[in-house]
Amino acid sequence: MTNEFVIAGFGGQGVLFMGKALAYMGMADEKNVSWLPSYGPEMRGGTANCHVIVSDDPVASPLIINPTTLFAMNLPSLLKFQDSVVEGGYIVIDETLIDPAEITRKDVNVVAIPAAKIAEEMNAKKLANMILLGAYIKKSGFVSYETMKKGIGKSIKKPEMFEINMKAMDKGFEL
Numbered sequence: 001m002t003n004e005f006v007i008a009g010f011g012g013q014g015v016l017f018m019g020k021a022l023a024y025m026g027m028a029d030e031k032n033v034s035w036l037p038s039y040g041p042e043m044r045g046g047t048a049n050c051h052v053i054v055s056d057d058p059v060a061s062p063l064i065i066n067p068t069t070l071f072a073m074n075l076p077s078l079l080k081f082q083d084s085v086v087e088g089g090y091i092v093i094d095e096t097l098i099d100p101a102e103i104t105r106k107d108v109n110v111v112a113i114p115a116a117k118i119a120e121e122m123n124a125k126k127l128a129n130m131i132l133l134g135a136y137i138k139k140s141g142f143v144s145y146e147t148m149k150k151g152i153g154k155s156i157k158k159p160e161m162f163e164i165n166m167k168a169m170d171k172g173f174e175l
Contacts, residue, residue: 001055001056002053002054002055002056002057002068003026003053003054003055003068003069003142004051004052004053004064004066004067004068004069005019005022005050005051005052005053005054005064005067005068005069005070005071006049006050006051006064006067006069006070006071006081006084007019007022007049007050007052007070007071007073008047008048008049008050008070008071008072008073008074008077008080008081009047009048009049009071009072009073009074009077010047010048010073010074011039011047011048012126013048013073013074013128013129014126014127014128014129014130015039015048015049015050015071015073015129016037016039016048016050017129017155018050018071018129018130018132018133019035019037019050019051019052020035020155021130021133021151021152021155022052022054022133022151023035023052023054023151024150024151024152024154024155025054025142025143025147025148025150025151025152026052026054026055026143026151027151027154028143028147028150028151028154029054029143029147031054031055031056032053032054032055032056032057032058032059033052033053033054033055033059034051034052034053034059034061034062035050035051035052035062036050036051036052036062036063037049037050038050038051047076047077049077051063051064051067054142065084066084066085066086067081067084067085067086067089068085068086068089068090069085069089069090069091069092069136069140070082070084070085070089070090070091070092071092071093071129071132071133071136072091072092072093072098073093073094073097073128073129073132074097074098075097075098075102078091078093078098078102078103079102082103082104082105083104083105085105085108087107087108088107088108088109089108089109090108090109090110090111090136090139090140091103091105091108091109091110091111092110092111092112092132092135092136093110093111093112093132094112094113094114094115094116094128094132095112095113095114095115096114096115096116096117096128097116098112100112109139109140111132111135111136111139113131113132113135113172113175115128115129115131115132115135115172116128118131118171119131119168122167122168122171124164124167124168127164127165127168128168130152130165130168130169130172131168131169131171131172131175132172133169133172134148134168134169134170134171134172134173134174134175135172135173135175136172137169137172137173138172138173138174138175145173148169148173149166149169152165152166152169
């Protein structure tokens, strides 16, 4: 089984962190993993994307042409990458920022939730990415809840941030 993720959006939306979390979840499941970040010259507000591969087999190349899952954190990212998602794959969007009608594909699974709005209601504006990730994991069954928790624990540098990140993931998981 191989899962190929493209995560794309603006800097500051947690694109690279989400990719790192997916990679750590794969490692927690003893899978082969590749994480390839790419970002523009601006740390906040510039474009960023990340390719993550989680596979039972060795990963030959970190580049992804046809992802099984696209996390589009803004409209330009959706428009750029949606046609490359494999048939039957997933497109995950924050419907606070992207109108689901912009998804032109009918042969993919769509996860569209108002993540930024929910994050704001939780007083955790920067955690919309974790809400989306929790919702995707619940819908796709990519990893178990315990593996999700282990992956987040390994991803976070500041232990005090674990609880709020898990609350956001749990919120997405509930949706």
